[in-house]
Amino acid sequence: MSYVIGVDLGTSAVKVLLVNRQGEVVSESSCDYPLIQEKAGYSEQKPEDWVSGTKKALAQLVKQAQVPSEQIEGISFSGQMHGLVLLDENRQVLRNAILWNDTRTTKQCQEIYDLVGKERYIELTKNLALEGFTLPKILWVKSNESHIFEQAAKFVLPKDYLRYRMTGQIHMDYSDAAGTGMLDLNKGEWSSEIASAVGLDESLCPELVHSHKYVSQLNEEFVEETGLSAKTKVFAGGADNACGAIGSGILGEGKTMCSIGTSGVVLSYEDDSTATYDGKAHFFNHGKEEAYYAMGVTLSAGYSLNWFKETFAKELSFEDLLADVDQVPVGSRGLLFTPYLVGERTPHADAQIRGSFIGMDSSHEIKDFARAVMEGITFSLNETIEMFRERGKTIDTIYSIGGGAKNQEWIQIQADIFNANIVRLTSEQGPGMGAALLAGYGLGWYQSLLEGASNLIEVKDEIKPIPENVEKYRRLFDLYKNVYYQTKSINDGLVDFR
Ligand SMILES: Nc1ncnc2c1ncn2[C@@H]1O[C@H](COP(=O)(O)OP(=O)(O)O)[C@@H](O)[C@H]1O
């Protein structure tokens, strides 16, 4: 037998999957790590926590799988995107990583537009300069922690740092590089124009590689501490959303995915690099060569539900919290939630907006609130689906992945709000499966990622929308969209009190 490992370096945890050549998940393991939130709008993690968490999860995986380690032929990665890891000339980490959901950089985003020109910036990168992207974070460190910036020799993204620690080699793949805000997406290279306009030395940027590229074998430290073989080949890997797309077979025009992890994502495959969304949706390189995707992002998707649980029902598991939501009618008995807990990206690129519950009634119970949170997250994702449909995309089937796909009622809510069939796969761990597929493709197990995905991915079920609910949600969605505009100036006024 032969196997590969997919490592999904998420925001809440690292999850590792051992997958055989038939695509069966033979064993899985995970390890959580904390978010560090010193102030409103800040979100950091310690890169060392990713490394120790991955070692633990891999050691556990190897132990419980009981397969000879030489049969684990390859390993690859899916990583939370955009997070800035700054390294000095000795490859030592200079500060905590600043994550994708950290929004301290509004000033730096404006600075980028002032220096490069907004239209030109969008033309080069195909994206807006958003607070979550890496370039504004680098500029924030440059302005606010100049003593640290002076020592910086390279920047990498979370999974690139982990891969470096496993191999001693530094690379970044195109799908993750696209999310830095510094890649010239048309040329497929670091943009010298942007680097020189914002005053950065291009030597900070790592070498670019394709996601299925072989980079090295595992180093001794990882072999010793995990029980893996020194012969295991390490492949570059990709951005979590690109890997989620690979792992759910979003590898051709017309395919759409919805992922509810810490963030929420609606992603649609694009063949054509000249497609333009004028920054209204993110537009990034896929983990498949010469392919792209358009994507809308809800910053606090699963994070909103997690926040709700931790704040108001800490003692309950997700299963217990959501046990009765199917008994609450569509619309949560007049309760609406907007998931703007850390600001928003799509369709409102707004770091100041914050969430609300509208319509609270003294008869509301915890199950009504829980359902309202799930509905609000789904309405937010529907704003991207609406945008894609308005641009002519046909979206009648959506592949649903991430922690949110674990709950049956939430899947029905997705079908009803999106008015589309929702397909679930046997493993909802799309990104980890995508990473495993990249390793398999890199090893030459199949001729293309599509061939690998067709052989390996298995549909679990397909849930259809209920027409009566679709109609009710259509009315509620119009009310939901209004909440942003009605609460914007109130939230601007509240900034000083955060
Ligand atoms: N049983 C469940 N039912 C519904 N949602 C869940 C369940 N378990 C976890 N979640 C949601 O999934 C989120 C984590 O999803 P995951 O894809 O693991 O995230 P990430 O990749 O960002 O670490 C949690 O924040 C939570 O909102």
Ligand SMILES: O=C(CO)[C@@H](O)[C@H](O)COP(=O)(O)O
């Ligand atoms: O910022 C984005 C995409 O642009 C996020 O999707 C991150 O990539 C984090 O993902 P999860 O931890 O939610 O999977």
